[in-house]
Amino acid sequence: MSGLLRSSSPHRPxxxxxxxxxxxxxxxxxxxxxxxxxxxxxxREGPGPRSAALLAAAARLRDRATSATDLVVREVGKPVTxxxxxxxxxxxxxxxxxxxxxxxxxxxxxxxxxxxxPGLLYTERRPRxxxxxxxxxxxxxxxxxxxxxxxxxxGNAVLLKPSPEALACADLVAELxxxxxxxxxxxxxxxxxxxxxxxxEVSDVVSFTGSAAVGAQVxxxxxxxxxxxxxxxxxxxxxxxxxxxxxxxxxTMLANAAMGFAGQKCTATRRIIVVGDPRPFTDALxxxxxxxxxxxxxxxxxxxxxVVTAAARDRVHRAVAAARxxxxxLLTGDTGPLPGDGHFVAPVxxxxxxxxxxxxxxxxxxxxxxxxxxxxxxxxxxxANRVRYGLVASVHGRDVTGLLRAVQALDTGLIRxxxxxxxxxxxxxxxxxxxxxxxxxxxxxxxxxxxTSLRTVTFAGPPDTT
Numbered sequence: 195m196s197g198l199l200r201s202s203s204p205h206r207p208x209x210x211x212x213x214x215x216x217x218x219x220x221x222x223x224x225x226x227x228x229x230x231x232x233x234x235x236x237x238r239e240g241p242g243p244r245s246a247a248l249l250a251a252a253a254r255l256r257d258r259a260t261s262a263t264d265l266v267v268r269e270v271g272k273p274v275t276x277x278x279x280x281x282x283x284x285x286x287x288x289x290x291x292x293x294x295x296x297x298x299x300x301x302x303x304x305x306x307x308x309x310x311x312p313g314l315l316y317t318e319r320r321p322r323x324x325x326x327x328x329x330x331x332x333x334x335x336x337x338x339x340x341x342x343x344x345x346x347x348x349g350n351a352v353l354l355k356p357s358p359e360a361l362a363c364a365d366l367v368a369e370l371x372x373x374x375x376x377x378x379x380x381x382x383x384x385x386x387x388x389x390x391x392x393x394x395e396v397s398d399v400v401s402f403t404g405s406a407a408v409g410a411q412v413x414x415x416x417x418x419x420x421x422x423x424x425x426x427x428x429x430x431x432x433x434x435x436x437x438x439x440x441x442x443x444x445x446t447m448l449a450n451a452a453m454g455f456a457g458q459k460c461t462a463t464r465r466i467i468v469v470g471d472p473r474p475f476t477d478a479l480x481x482x483x484x485x486x487x488x489x490x491x492x493x494x495x496x497x498x499x500x501v502v503t504a505a506a507r508d509r510v511h512r513a514v515a516a517a518r519x520x521x522x523x524l525l526t527g528d529t530g531p532l533p534g535d536g537h538f539v540a541p542v543x544x545x546x547x548x549x550x551x552x553x554x555x556x557x558x559x560x561x562x563x564x565x566x567x568x569x570x571x572x573x574x575x576x577x578a579n580r581v582r583y584g585l586v587a588s589v590h591g592r593d594v595t596g597l598l599r600a601v602q603a604l605d606t607g608l609i610r611x612x613x614x615x616x617x618x619x620x621x622x623x624x625x626x627x628x629x630x631x632x633x634x635x636x637x638x639x640x641x642x643x644x645x646t647s648l649r650t651v652t653f654a655g656p657p658d659t660t
Contacts, residue, residue, distance in 0.1 A: 204271035252288035321349030326397025334363030344641035424633035429585030436591030449482035451614035510560035584627030
C-alpha cells in the first residue's frame with residue numbers, strides 16, 4: 195500500500211483538493227499505542243474538561259462555518275444549501291455531546307446485603323479505550339463528529355479512518371480539536387482497505403458507516419477480535435403513498451428525498467410505492483423531479499450536484515440501462531452526459547420495473563428511483579419489506595388508521611410519517627434492521643452506551659459487630 199491518496203472536486207475533477215500519504219498498518223499500530231497512552235489520562239479528566247473541549251471545538255466550527263461549508267461543497271460536491279446545514283448540524287452535535295458529558299453513568303440498585311452489613315449495589319459505565327471510526331464521504335463532517343464526539347465525551351481515544359474522497363474534511367475535523375485534547379488522543383489515519391483493517395484490529399470498539407459489503411467484512415473482523423462493533427450500511431428505502439396523500443406536497447417532498455445531493459444518502463428514497471391508481475401521483479412526481487435543479491453545487495438554487503466520482507456516474511448509467519433492458523419505462527432523466535467536466539447525472543425516474551429486479555433490490559447510490567404500484571396498503575407494505583435492507587421508510591396520507599397499520603408492519607429501524615426518508619435527528623437513536631445495520635444504535639444516549647462498558651459493583655461495608 196504505497197503512493198498518494200488524492201481527493202478531487204466532483205464538479206471540477208481537475209481541481210485537486212488535497213493529497214496525502216496512506217498510513218501503513220504498522221503506523222496504525224504505533225498511533226494506537228500513542229492513543230492508548232493519551233486515553234489513560236483523558237479518562238481521568240472527568241466531565242468538565244471533556245465538555246469544555248467539545249464546546250471549544252463547536253465554537254471553532256461555528257467561527258469557520260463559511261470556509262467549512264465551502265470545503266464540503268468543493269470536496270464532495272454537496273449543494274451549498276445542504277452543506278451549510280451539515281455544518282450547522284455538526285456544531286449542534288458537538289454541543290449536544292458536550293452537555294452529555296454530565297449525564298449519569300450508572301444507577302443505584304436495591305442492595306441484597308444483610309442488614310448487619312450495610313452497602314451499595316450500583317452500576318457504572320467506563321470508556322472502552324481506543325475507538326476505531328471508519329467513515330464515508332457523503333457527510334464528511336457530520337458522520338465523523340457524531341461518532342467522535344460521543345467517543346471523546348465518554349473518555350475514549352479516537353482513530354478516525356476517513357473515506358479517500360473526503361480527506362480534507364477529515365483534516366478539518368482534526369483541526370477543530372488542535373490543542374484541546376491530550377497529544378495523540380485523536381488521530382486521522384487516511385488510507386485504503388489495509389489501513390481500515392488495521393484500525394479494526396487495534397481498536398477496542400469499532401464504528402463503521404459505509405457499504406454493506408465492506409460493513410460485513412468489518413463486523414466479521416471485529417467479532418473475530420472480540421470487539422464491540424456497530425455498522426451502518428445501505429438502504430433501499432421505500433416511500434408508501436396512500437390514495438389520500440396530498441399529491442403536490444408529497445411529490446415535491448419525495449422528489450427531493452430521492453434526488454437531493456444526487457441521491458447520495460443512505461436514507462434517500464429509492465422506491466416510491468403508490469397505492470391505488472398510480473397515474474395521478476406519478477404525473478405530479480415527474481413534474482416535481484423535473485423541477486429539481488441540477489448543476490453547480492455552489493449555486494444556492496441547485497439541489498442536485500454531481501455524483502462523487504466518474505465510477506459512481508457510470509454505475510447509475512449502467513443501472514438505468516439494465517432496468518430499461520427488461521422493460522422499465524424512463525419517466526424522466528437522461529443517461530447521457532451533461533454539459534461540463536463534472537460527474538453529473540440527471541435525476542432518473544422509472545416505472546414498469548419488476549420489483550425483484552436488482553435495480554429495485556440493491557442500492558445504486560445515485561439520483562435514481564422507481565415508481566411501483568400496489569393495489570392496497572397490505573400489498574404496499576409487503577412490497578416495501580421485500581428487500582434485504584431495512585433502514586428507513588416513509589408513509590404519506592391522512593388516514594390515521596392506515597398510517598398506524600403501516601408503521602406497525604414495516605421492517606425498518608426508522609419510520610417517518612408524512613416526512614421524507616431523509617433527515618436524521620442527532621439526539622435520537624439511529625439505525626436500521628436486516629442488512630442495513632449491525633450492532634447497537636448510534637446517536638443520542640445510545641451513543642454513550644455504545645462507547646462505554648457497563649459493570650456492576652457491590653460495595654459492602656464491614657459487618658456491624660456491635
